[in-house]
Amino acid sequence: MxxxxxxxxxxxxxxxxxxxxxxxxxxxxxxxxxxxxxxxxTMSTPIVQSYRGIGKRFLDFGAFIGNIGKLDEENKLLxxxxxxxxKQLVESEEVRxxxxxxxxxxYLVETKGYDFLSARIIxxxxxxxxxxxxxxQGYRDQVQEKMPVVVSEGLLVGYVxxxxxxxxxxxxxxxxxxxxxxxxxxxxxxxxxKGQQLGQGLVMELIPQVAAVERGNRVITxxxxxxxxxxxxxxxxxxxxxxxxxxxxxxxxxxxxDFERLEEVMIILDY
Numbered sequence: 001m002x003x004x005x006x007x008x009x010x011x012x013x014x015x016x017x018x019x020x021x022x023x024x025x026x027x028x029x030x031x032x033x034x035x036x037x038x039x040x041x042t043m044s045t046p047i048v049q050s051y052r053g054i055g056k057r058f059l060d061f062g063a064f065i066g067n068i069g070k071l072d073e074e075n076k077l078l079x080x081x082x083x084x085x086x087k088q089l090v091e092s093e094e095v096r097x098x099x100x101x102x103x104x105x106x107y108l109v110e111t112k113g114y115d116f117l118s119a120r121i122i123x124x125x126x127x128x129x130x131x132x133x134x135x136x137q138g139y140r141d142q143v144q145e146k147m148p149v150v151v152s153e154g155l156l157v158g159y160v161x162x163x164x165x166x167x168x169x170x171x172x173x174x175x176x177x178x179x180x181x182x183x184x185x186x187x188x189x190x191x192x193x194k195g196q197q198l199g200q201g202l203v204m205e206l207i208p209q210v211a212a213v214e215r216g217n218r219v220i221t222x223x224x225x226x227x228x229x230x231x232x233x234x235x236x237x238x239x240x241x242x243x244x245x246x247x248x249x250x251x252x253x254x255x256x257x258d259f260e261r262l263e264e265v266m267i268i269l270d271y
Contacts, residue, residue: 114271191251219234233256
């Protein structure tokens, strides 16, 4: 290296020094740039990592919101399925009840031979002590006054009181004006069913003092008087009142029909 330097003239030495200076400056800039970039990277690493964490949180939050929307849709779908099942259950129960009513009606036709007309209740009209219902059958359907009205099981409900073109009014057993010839099914003793004031159940009067009457005995129509066919169930004995030396005794009767739950009835046209 020393011999090389000695072999150069002044101009050559100047050129050599210039080239060396340029090389030193270049190398210095490269090293400085590298160092600067290294320092910048070191300083920015926490910031970049922080932003990466925030971005990840935003992505996670977006996924969470998406899951909420999906769960909401699934919840709505389940609610719709539950409503559909409830609707199907209601329809199935209505079909079952309708089939039962039809079977009961068929039983009455086959065993009793009644000519009857099914009627739907369109109104319930409590007027003081009088208990009445309105049905959707009238004289256009051959309905007449005094015709007996029952439910499909053959339980007595009352009788037709008024008839219009396409509807009729029916007085229920709970009306205080009711008087029906009746019979104790077990002892065969006859009496008279009467309604009580304010619809407080029924009472069977004119029961012979010697007749055996027990709680739970069935009370049926006797067929006397011609307004009702015999054998229709009226109710059950609840209690018995008997006075000494009296010719007759009386019994409180619970109606077999729940008048508040009536929906359909049968009008007996002929028997």
